[in-house]
Amino acid sequence: MTVLYINGSNRKENCSKILNDLKNQDDKLIELADKSINYCLGCNTCRNDLKEYCVIEDDMQEIYEEILKADKIVVATPIYMNHITGLLKNVIDRFNPFSWHDDLLKGKTIYLITVGQMNEEENKNIAINIKEYFESIGEFMGFKTIFLKNFTSGDIETIDNVTKMYGDYEQIIQKLKEKIKKI
Numbered sequence: 001m002t003v004l005y006i007n008g009s010n011r012k013e014n015c016s017k018i019l020n021d022l023k024n025q026d027d028k029l030i031e032l033a034d035k036s037i038n039y040c041l042g043c044n045t046c047r048n049d050l051k052e053y054c055v056i057e058d059d060m061q062e063i064y065e066e067i068l069k070a071d072k073i074v075v076a077t078p079i080y081m082n083h084i085t086g087l088l089k090n091v092i093d094r095f096n097p098f099s100w101h102d103d104l105l106k107g108k109t110i111y112l113i114t115v116g117q118m119n120e121e122e123n124k125n126i127a128i129n130i131k132e133y134f135e136s137i138g139e140f141m142g143f144k145t146i147f148l149k150n151f152t153s154g155d156i157e158t159i160d161n162v163t164k165m166y167g168d169y170e171q172i173i174q175k176l177k178e179k180i181k182k183i
Ligand SMILES: Cc1cc2nc3c(=O)[nH]c(=O)nc-3n(C[C@H](O)[C@H](O)[C@H](O)COP(=O)(O)O)c2cc1C
Pocket: 009, 010, 011, 012, 013, 014, 015, 016, 077, 078, 079, 080, 081, 082, 083, 115, 116, 117, 118, 119, 123, 153
């Protein structure tokens, strides 16, 4: 079973830490912050072209390959202005080839993690919106969405100082690992 991890943040902090703690040594982690990804041109060349997923020659080509290899994809995104980051939305727009060829993502599962500075309860509806957004595109692209957890960034930033929280965090990571393995 191949699991791909994608960090939708513009930096390598909270989401990066969570994904690094979740992943096994051999699993691939893509940090979108390291990638150069252009906007979808809306040319719809991908509609008819089964082989080249997108005409734009940028780092998205590598991401397509990694996504197609993976059975499970774990995506972590910071909450930005009550939604996913623009960086991640840009990548989702580049999923356009998958909407024309819905067999490509069929049977895959996208696991979602959100991280915001507001607490889990305050961001509850935002997390639900993000989950529903992925579910809605999954409907026509053929992938299933499982929401893993809505973290509060403070939980993670204070890990090294607060032993109790560290214990909680470790337990959470362990549970999420099991969930990714099982479902
Ligand atoms: C432009 C911007 C918008 C943000 N909007 C929200 C928000 O709407 N709700 C929230 O809880 N946190 C918001 N945050 C805080 C981030 O979600 C938080 O810092 C998160 O930890 C970032 O993840 P990272 O550390 O992996 O980059 C925002 C941060 C930035 C820079």
